[in-house]
Amino acid sequence: xxFEDNVFINCPFDDEYFSLLRPLIxxxxxxxxxxxxxxxxxxxxxxxxxxxxxxIRESKYSIHDLSRIEARTIGELFRLNMPFELxxxxxxxxxxxxxxxxxxxxxxxxxxxxxxxxxxxxxGMDIEHHDNSPYKVIEIVRNxxxxxxxxxxxxxxxxxxxxxxFTAANFDDLRGKGFSREDVxxxxxxxxxxxxxxWVSENR
Amino acid sequence: xxKANKHVTPSSSGGWLVRKSGSSRASRTFDTQAEAVSYGxxxxxxxxTALYVHGRDGSIKNKMSYQDSTAGQASxxx
Numbered sequence: 001x002x003f004e005d006n007v008f009i010n011c012p013f014d015d016e017y018f019s020l021l022r023p024l025i026x027x028x029x030x031x032x033x034x035x036x037x038x039x040x041x042x043x044x045x046x047x048x049x050x051x052x053x054x055x056i057r058e059s060k061y062s063i064h065d066l067s068r069i070e071a072r073t074i075g076e077l078f079r080l081n082m083p084f085e086l087x088x089x090x091x092x093x094x095x096x097x098x099x100x101x102x103x104x105x106x107x108x109x110x111x112x113x114x115x116x117x118x119x120x121x122x123x124g125m126d127i128e129h130h131d132n133s134p135y136k137v138i139e140i141v142r143n144x145x146x147x148x149x150x151x152x153x154x155x156x157x158x159x160x161x162x163x164x165x166f167t168a169a170n171f172d173d174l175r176g177k178g179f180s181r182e183d184v185x186x187x188x189x190x191x192x193x194x195x196x197x198x199w200v201s202e203n204r
Numbered sequence: 205x206x207k208a209n210k211h212v213t214p215s216s217s218g219g220w221l222v223r224k225s226g227s228s229r230a231s232r233t234f235d236t237q238a239e240a241v242s243y244g245x246x247x248x249x250x251x252x253t254a255l256y257v258h259g260r261d262g263s264i265k266n267k268m269s270y271q272d273s274t275a276g277q278a279s280x281x282x
Contacts, residue, residue: 019261134262135216158228164211165225168256171264185263 003099005034007145008059010085012068013039013189022192023134024063026163027141029196030204031151033061039189056089057096060103061148063141064089066119067110067132083119106144108137135160166199207251212240213258222247 007028011021028035036055038048056062064086071078086107093103107127114129126144130136139156146153154162173195174184187195208224210231215221220240221230231247234240241257248255249270257266 022262133216134260155228160216161223161226161228163262164213164223164256164258167258167262167264168209168211168225168254168267171256171267181264 002034003058003060005032006036006055006059006061007033008036008055008062008089010062010082010089011065012079012082014068017065017068020065020067020130020132020134020137021189022167023138023160023163024065024141025189025193026166026196027138027159028063028145029193029200030159030162031142031145031149031153033145033149035193037189037193040193052085053088056085056092057100060099061145062089062103062105063108063144064105065108067108067130104148106141106148108140138163162200162203165203166196169199169203170195207253209254209256210244210248210251211256211258212237212244213262214260 009021009024009028011017011024013021025035025037036059038052038055064082066082066086069079069082086105089103089105092100093105096103105126107122107125109127109129110132112129128140128144130140135156138160142153142156142159145151170192171184174187175181179187208226211223211225212220213223215230215233217233219233219235220237221233222240222244223230232240232243234243237257241255244255244257245268247253248268252270254267254269254271256264257268259265
């Protein structure tokens with residue numbers, strides 16, 4: 001996997017966020033880039049942080065979603081993994097040598113300017129808010145990759161339609177292979193990426 | 205020629221839309237999912253295709269298949 005094609009995705013891995021993660025990953029795949037995600041080597045036996053540092057080092061591009069860092073109930077701790085990994089990525093770009101100096105990052109938030117209250121140091125970086133909308137995630141990621149990577153990119157509506165077509169085709173394919181409806185919904189992300197890459201190579 | 209399947213999905217501007225596989229544009233948009241499903245089901249029956257109802261996260265909530273349906277041939281038989 002080439003450094004120039006890799007997009008490190010730093011986001012939460014919970015059921016609630018999957019509604020945004022799936023279209024985000026699909027957009028990256030549809031535009032011919034390679035999503036790199038900490039879940040991709042679950043059984044490698046490698047320390048989580050070492051794995052993440054490796055992915056950051058191997059990826060020219062990165063997308064960090066800070067929309068889920070807040071604590072929502074009294075007593076719940078806020079989540080620090082995403083800003084921590086953003087910091088590693090930023091440090092890699094600042095202190096790294098050679099290609100690492102050319103790294104580019106997109107930071108996502110749920111609401112406009114909300115990050116300023118928690119992480120005001122980010123001012124001046126590429127920060128976009130998605131309002132927790134899957135379509136807006138597609139639009140933002142598509143627009144950022146198009147500009148940053150200088151890609152020939154289809155419009156957000158076409159990518160969104162293709163995501164819908166993929167979801168239906170993948171549903172039929174997996175059901176035909178003995179997956180239950182619940183199995184389909186819970187397909188591990190690395191396997192989902194394989195399915196997306198296969199579908200896109202045949203249908204784009 | 206094989207007819208395109210139909211999809212009911214949330215619209216980015218609110219409401220629900222019906223679109224055909226392979227199309228970037230909606231066939232029609234509706235205020236409610238029920239209205240969109242009703243229209244999509246009629247289209248799928250007429251064309252002898254499947255209708256997929258997607259949730260807000262894109263996942264498949266329901267699939268109605270009319271691929272073996274003869275409903276689309278009804279008018280030709282008269």
